[in-house]
Amino acid sequence: MPSLTIIARRETWPLRETFIISRGAKTAAETVVAEVSDGMHRGRGEAVPYARYGETVDGTLTAIQSVADRISARSDLTQLLKPGAALNALDCAFWDYESKRTGVSLTKLAGLAEPTEKITAFTLSLDTPDVMADKAARVPHLSLLKLKLGGDGDDLRMRAVRQARPDARLIVDANEAWTAETIAPLLTVAAECRIELIEQPLPAGHDEILRVITHLVPLCADESVHTADDVERLLGLYDAVNIKLDKAGGLTGAIRLLNEARRHNLKIMIGSMVATSLAVAPAMLLAPYADWIDLDGPLLLAHDRADGLHIENGIVYPPIPKLWG
Structure with a gap:
């Protein structure tokens, strides 16, 4: 195995408009990009440190830098890092590197079905019922909408969007904002x-x-599931799991979670944080197994990176090797 160089950096990607959920608002995606190189071949992975889980960009960069000189292969990663943004960035970088070095596609390396184009949810961030309804009406070409909810007034938000888009498929994300008294x-x-x-x-x-x-x-x-080890506790509580590489520990951990959830007949959503196509591309490998995908992060950016995912009329197409894989 050739000697490897591992580096990581912060990147900031402005959003098209302020993104609001029940826990707060953001105007830019703050990401960490890891690179693995042997001097001839390079692999990249992108992750989003998430404050909900106590993560920061600086902490993620420090975690990567602290283990970089002890990593010689992807199999080393889970011995050195817990599931989270640092592990995701490195794991995806290693998958990309392995594909570039061997010339073998990621689907063959991972033993997965070939990804195909798939409809993604398009997210409407939390706002008043009228504003959310107006935003839904402005995208008549998008057939699957995801509403960010926040507790008080969620009944009005759902009704307003449904009235504005009687034709659309709708999913909602309460982001932990409902209570035992309001849920029924x-x-x-x-x-x-x-x-x-x-x-x-x-x-x-x-x-x-x-x-x-x-x-x-x-x-x-979503927040209740991170890795395959969480699935047992969810049985009887939930009907589906949202698999996100940042929580699961990269593509490697996400595949384990996918297999465990399917073994228990749970439905599958594939999601991601707000990020560029580089973060979303590995999640597309799991799309063939999903009942829903929520991979619209690149659409929420003011601009995506070059050679980003092709997304048209709500349909996401598999990544090209120049981006990842």
Whole structure:
């Protein structure tokens, strides 16, 4: 195995407009890009440190730098890093490097089906019912919309968007903002509005009530699921899991989570943080196995990186090797 050089850097990507969820707002995507090189071949991976899990860009860069001289292969990573942004960036960089070095496609290296184009959800950030309805009406060419909700007024938000887009498929993400008292009436409204899926209605660790309430709409774990080790606890609480490489520990961990969730007949969403096509590309390898994909991050940026994913009318196409893989 040739000697490897591993570096990491911060990148800032301005957003097209302010992105708002129940926990706050952001105007730019702050990402970490890791590179693995042997002097002839180079692999890249991008990750998004997430404050919800105590991560920062500086902390992620420090974590990568602290282990860089002890890594000679992808198999070393899980011995040195816990699942999170640092592991994701390095894991995806190594997958890319292995494909570039061997000339073998990522799908063959990972034992996955060939990715094909797939409809992605397009996210409407949290706002007033009228503003969210107006934004939904402005994208009549997009068939699958995801509504960011925030607690108070969510019933009005769902009804307003449904009225504005009676034709659209709708999923919602409460980002842990509902409560044990509000979830039942909000589920009733969601069913009336023909919502397909509700992500993380209750705070992680405070979702045991989901075992005894009627799931009028399928419920998807997001903050409650990180790795394959979490699946056992979710059974009976959720109907689906949202697999994100930043939580799972890169593509390697995401494949483990995918296989474990499918073994228990859970439905699959493939998601990502707000990031560039470089972060989204590895997640596209899991798209053939997904019931929903939420990989619209590049569409939320003021501009994406060169050779980014081709996304047209809500359809995401597989990455080209020049980007990743």
